[in-house]
Amino acid sequence: MTEGLLKLEHFAHWLASGERGISSEAIVSHLTGQQVGRPWAGADHPWDPDDFYRCEMLLRAYPLARLAFPAMKSRSEVWARLVDAWDELVALGEEEVPGIFSGPARGRAPRMYARMRQIREGGSE
Template structure:
């Protein structure tokens, strides 16, 4: 098991960050503190499903650099998480290429069809193998 990150590292993100199920799963896993609503707390498949979900996760990692250092352990949640974590930097690069500035500022974004295609491929690949 990974050494937990104190929840205090996440306080600014918890108060002001863009949050979703996937980013909250990362924080829950890394801190051991249940951040997710009860209906999602045991869902190991609450991985990012599209570039918007992914963006919120990447924003968390930018807000809490220590979380990025421990991101490999998030791959232990499920085969899908593992596949996404293993290709994280590639997905980030595609998002930035397709939508420059997508990780800058609140609700920045745009189309990221290549990133979405890669994510769908990685998710389907992991599901087929498990």
């Protein structure tokens, strides 16, 4: 955790009341250079559409975080692949669950999950 591109205070509202998970906390930790949440010894990238949702909602709430988001590529090889495919995954999520990122709409996204797994495992299409 060495990036420190943004100040932790920038995320004050999210820290207090945002929907948080390991992967969204990893984004804030990496971009601020300060540990958020408990230290995680395992992989802290999004594993499923719910993890991805929390990350995308964080990025939508904090445009500066979205601008700094490419820095997540230096966190791990899996993060690098996910960052590169992020827009594709957003589009797939919106296709499978219309409104998933614009309101309370939540639902199953099996194709998105399968694509995330493929990306994590290092596969392309």
